[in-house]
Amino acid sequence: MLFAFSVAPAVSDDTTGSVSTAVAAAISVVRESGLPHRTDAMFTTIEGGWDECLAVIKGAVDAVAAVSPRVSLVVKADIRPGFTGELDGKLDRLEQALAARASRD
DSSP, rough: EEEEEEEEESSSSSOOOOOOOHHHHHHHHHHHHHHOOEEEESSSEEOOOOOHHHHHHHHHHHHTTHHHHSSSEEEEEETTTTOHHHHHHHHHHHHHHHHHHHHHH
16 A cells, blocks of 8 residues: 655744754654655655554654644555555556657657
8 A cells, every 4th residue: 555645734933934844753753664655845655554554644743743733634545455566666657658658659
């Protein structure tokens, strides 16, 4: 299963409005989990089972909640039993489809 999530303070006490310090605390939870993961500018995607992924997401929320009275969380899941390695597998299949399309054009 893949879980893409974004967690951040709903309010920031930084004069620039930056939430990077709180988000860094959340990403530390993800990295310490040992689960396969990828972070980009908008989301962090983790791969694993229900219980382990939801525990990591809760830990990330708790890390942000430690510095903010209000937390925003967005979660999207790709539930596909029997598949692993999809963090890279989905991208590999996409690149193959794009290459096939380019060769037809």
